[in-house]
Amino acid sequence: TVKGDVHDIGKNIVGVVLGCNGYDIVDLGVMVPAEKILQVAKEQKCDIIGLSGLITPSLDEMVHVAREMQRQDFHLPLMIGGATTSKAHTAVKIEPKYSNDAVIYVTDASRAVGVATQLLSKELKPAFVEKTRLEYIEVRERTANRSARTERLSYANAIAAKATFDWSTYHPVQPTFTGAKVLDDIDLNVLAEYIDWTPFFISWDLAGKYPRILTDEVVGEAATALFEDAKVMLRKLIDEKLIRARAVFGFWPANQVEHDDIEVYGDDGQPLARLHHLRQQTIKTDGKPNFSLADFVAPKDSGVTDYVGGFITTAGIGAEEVAKAYQDNGDDYNSIMVKALADRLAEACAEWLHQQVRKEHWGYDPEETLDNEALIKEQYKGIRPAPGYPACPDHTEKGTLFDLLDDNGQSGVTLTEHYAMFPAAAVSGWYFAHPQAQYFAVGKVDR
Known part of the structure; x- marks a missing residue:
């Protein structure tokens, strides 16, 4: 769970589901700053980084983690989940900050295994990542068009x-x-x-x-x-x-x-x-x-x-x-x-x-x-x-x-x-x- 957020029920369920399917999980707990997430990912030679959050400020923290992954030249997939997260936020705010590998929004714990399996498969990953990127491009275009059309009252x-x-x-x-x-x-x-x-x-x-x-x-x-x-x-x-x-x-x-x-x-x-x-x-x-x-x-x-x-x-x-x-x-x-x-x-x-x-x-x-x-x-x-x-x-x-x-x-x-x-x-x-x-x-x- 990212810095400033203490909610971990969803994260824990994802960890259990992945663990039951043969994945080794490094659970850093809650309120984890970006530096620690990335440091441990390097030390433990992780294959995927997963971020979770419930409160809305966590969304900005996830953007920061993605930006840091790009700056430090990481080449690992990034999985995003939590109650306030969404495909739209992932596509518009997070993915553009990290282009070295895939950024995948995971809707719920039950889908985590399927996503992780595809990300770690040499055969399945390219098509899965390309399909997701095309979806995110569509989401960004839809969001931009909607924002352009949406008029609001002056204050x-x-x-x-x-x-x-x-x-x-x-x-x-x-x-x-x-x-x-x-x-x-x-x-x-x-x-x-x-x-x-x-x-x-x-x-x-x-x-x-x-x-x-x-x-x-x-x-x-x-x-x-x-x-x-x-x-x-x-x-x-x-x-x-x-x-x-x-x-x-x-x-x-x-x-x-x-x-x-x-x-x-x-x-x-x-x-x-x-x-x-x-x-x-x-x-x-x-x-x-x-x-x-x-x-x-x-x-x-x-x-x-x-x-x-x-x-x-x-x-x-x-x-x-x-x-x-x-x-x-x-x-x-x-x-x-x-x-x-x-x-x-x-x-x-x-x-x-x-x-x-x-x-x-x-x-x-x-x-x-x-x-x-x-x-x-x-x-x-x-x-x-x-x-x-x-x-x-x-x-x-x-x-x-x-x-x-x-x-x-x-x-x-x-x-x-x-x-x-x-x-x-x-x-x-x-x-x-x-x-x-x-x-x-x-x-x-x-x-």
Whole structure:
């Protein structure tokens, strides 16, 4: 996993799959700088270099690795994979930086063996590489043509098309406290009821929605066996108290300033921080506004004191140690299982806490009675967008969030230089309570 990124479930699965098919794997772990990747590749006389990443800053780091491979005159194939990677990014950003050998985007772990086999076959490699290069040329041309055709609103016109609300009749619900609070040793039995299992199966390269995936004609048998193993491990993690969950969350008086920013205040009314958000600049023909998250907070000149919230949750306290113990014992399957379940519990913790916020701590929807399926479908009032995701794609805003919530390190979560959270089983984001607050994708913006 490249520098600044701590996610390794997909990488570990690829390593296991390749290892089971006779390949020797040199696994450098997570947060590995380009210099170390290339140094070890030389020392170990590797045949292929594989890069993995989950957060969007990892995409730039992969470009850097490719550029360094060219500069240092490497002649090895480069395999690219991870949740944020794509054929388009590989074709447009990575491959042009490395021409000495092939750059191959691998869609999922199940395809890694086929790709590696072709790259290491004197007979198969030339045709495979040529076919991939021609595909990438097409992708680059399509992307260039699309970019040339795509018009965007100027920033001034996007602001003119912003969402407008009648703030004179808006009465924000006041949270039960301001500042930050810590919830430690959250009951994992409770969190288990909030797990969204669909992403769990996706992390194992089994596509399909839970619970339908369990009866799927193609993957149903494998999914059912995996699910049974997961339930056994989840029970073990909970009953033996092998991992712990913790949350830090808080609320602050706030107002929208200069259209796209939110000013956050202390109890003395003085500014504590400024949250920077981005506005959609896409041209919309349906009359819908060009959203920014700041739209859902009362402007400073409205005279209304509004509020925003923030949270950091983790269920990864102890997970790395448990996973490592399994790995050291040669049990890669259960090592990956522990990390995958910790990820799900961290997301479940975020879901549970948001419900507690809506019903009690902020209390703007105390009568909510949504079940887990409705929560997964996001049928609740208010939103909890996370930095790095479509509504607020800038990961650097996590720095401000952590400054507000975690000045003493009480969350148990730290940020890498590229704003990945460690332990990896962690979630963070903002709370907005406006009744018309909604999720959206910022999309491409102009300078």
